[in-house]
Amino acid sequence: MADDIIYFEDLTVGDSFDFGPITVTREEAVAFAAEFDPQPFHLSDEAAASTHFGTISVSGWHTTALFMKMFVRAMQKEPGRQAASLGAMGVDELRWLRPVRPGDTLRGRNEVIDKKASKSRPEMGIVRNKVTLFNQQDEPVLTMIPIAMWRTRPA
Amino acid sequence: MADDIIYFEDLTVGDSFDFGPITVTREEAVAFAAEFDPQPFHLSDEAAASTHFGTISVSGWHTTALFMKMFVRAMQKEPGRQAASLGAMGVDELRWLRPVRPGDTLRGRNEVIDKKASKSRPEMGIVRNKVTLFNQQDEPVLTMIPIAMWRTRPA
Numbered sequence: 279m280a281d282d283i284i285y286f287e288d289l290t291v292g293d294s295f296d297f298g299p300i301t302v303t304r305e306e307a308v309a310f311a312a313e314f315d316p317q318p319f320h321l322s323d324e325a326a327a328s329t330h331f332g333t334i335s336v337s338g339w340h341t342t343a344l345f346m347k348m349f350v351r352a353m354q355k356e357p358g359r360q361a362a363s364l365g366a367m368g369v370d371e372l373r374w375l376r377p378v379r380p381g382d383t384l385r386g387r388n389e390v391i392d393k394k395a396s397k398s399r400p401e402m403g404i405v406r407n408k409v410t411l412f413n414q415q416d417e418p419v420l421t422m423i424p425i426a427m428w429r430t431r432p433a
Numbered sequence: 434m435a436d437d438i439i440y441f442e443d444l445t446v447g448d449s450f451d452f453g454p455i456t457v458t459r460e461e462a463v464a465f466a467a468e469f470d471p472q473p474f475h476l477s478d479e480a481a482a483s484t485h486f487g488t489i490s491v492s493g494w495h496t497t498a499l500f501m502k503m504f505v506r507a508m509q510k511e512p513g514r515q516a517a518s519l520g521a522m523g524v525d526e527l528r529w530l531r532p533v534r535p536g537d538t539l540r541g542r543n544e545v546i547d548k549k550a551s552k553s554r555p556e557m558g559i560v561r562n563k564v565t566l567f568n569q570q571d572e573p574v575l576t577m578i579p580i581a582m583w584r585t586r587p588a
Contacts, residue, residue: 314498316505317520330519338521339498343469346494350471364485365472366493368528374521 283358285431286403291390297352298385298411300344302336307380310340335377341384341420342372345411348386364402364427372422376413383414391423395430402427438513440586441558446545452507453540453566455499457491462535465495490532496539496575497527500566503541519557519582527577531568538569546578550585557582 311320315337318325326334353360378384392406405428411420466475470492473480481489508515533539547561560583566575 310498313502315501319520337501339494339501342497343465343494346470346492347468365474366529368526369524370527371523371525372527373523 283361283429284356285362286393286395286405286428287431289390289393289405289428291392294387294389295352296385296387298348299383300348300385301383302340302344302378302380304334304380307334307336307340310343311337315339331377333379335379336382338374338420341374341378341411342422344384345386345409345420348384349388362429364429366424366426367404368425370406370423370425372420374420375418378413378419382419384411384419386411393428396427401430403430404428438516438584439511440517441548441550441560441583442586444545444548444560444583446548449542449544450507451540451542453503454538455503455540456538457495457499457533457535459489459535462489462491462495465498466492470494486532488534490534491537493529493575496529496533496566497577499539500541500564500575503539504543517584519584521579521581522559523580525561525578525580527575529575530573533568533574537574539566539574541566548583551582556585558585559583 308321311317317337319329319331320326320335320337323334326332353363387410389408390405391408393403395403405426407424407426409420409422409424410418413419463476466472472492474484474486475481475490475492478488481487508518542565544563545560546563548558550558560581562579562581564575564577564579565573568574
């Protein structure tokens with residue numbers, strides 16, 4: 279079934295799939311933070327010691343980028359899903375629930391929580407997904423609701 | 434006044450400040466996408482030509498990382514603001530309104546839209562901000578509502 283395209287009409291509320299894992303190294307965490315989020319508590323344990331983080335933590339925007347990396351990998355293993363994705367228009371209710379630390383191994387789950395046809399664009403539907411990322415202790419570190427555009431079955 | 438800390442009590446709904454600009458190059462856009470979001474329409478114009486993007490576009494997660502880069506730079510110019518920031522717990526209503534293209538120059542505005550004391554943690558308050566990013570044509574490309582934790586004035 280790998281070549282069969284999963285159209286909007288084929289998605290069911292409650293559908294879920296898992297993705298990952300991926301491990302984030304200290305070198306990667308510091309390099310990302312130095313480029314995009316150079317707050318001291320993302321750059322050194324010494325600076326983090328005086329904050330509520332305690333030790334160095336991964337930038338929250340690095341965590342969302344790692345979500346995308348895992349998600350795209352999973353999509354590329356399912357060409358029928360990738361073929362029908364039209365990207366995301368946005369994200370609701372993004373929450374960083376606890377710090378991600380260098381050395382942590384993340385994995386995630388995506389669940390379809392709502393779908394509706396587009397009134398203005400019949401070639402696509404709108405799908406709301408609940409994403410949860412977990413660390414290696416199975417603790418949730420991030421939740422969010424990406425709003426995806428999904429191709430409808432050609433008439 | 435640069436050394437004066439801007440505590441939670443000093444913030445007023447309607448306060449705003451501008452940040453940026455920053456220009457994203459094609460090399461940076463492709464490098465970020467190759468690492469974190471290797472969907473074909475982020476990697477080459479040829480692949481983007483068959484999608485609604487038309488030409489290569491910047492990953493939405495690269496755009497949020499560029500927001501953070503501009504925002505941290507602006508905070509570092511205002512030590513009193515930086516000293517009181519305790520990071521963000523999340524983001525509501527993130528919307529990628531139109532594609533960001535390699536070569537685009539982005540800037541942004543942050544406006545305080547709501548604030549409330551924390552019942553469980555008297556040392557901090559919760560501040561909701563409306564962020565808008567614009568391109569060089571002054572078109573909005575992204576809006577979102579970061580939810581920040583902010584230090585309260587010591588008793």
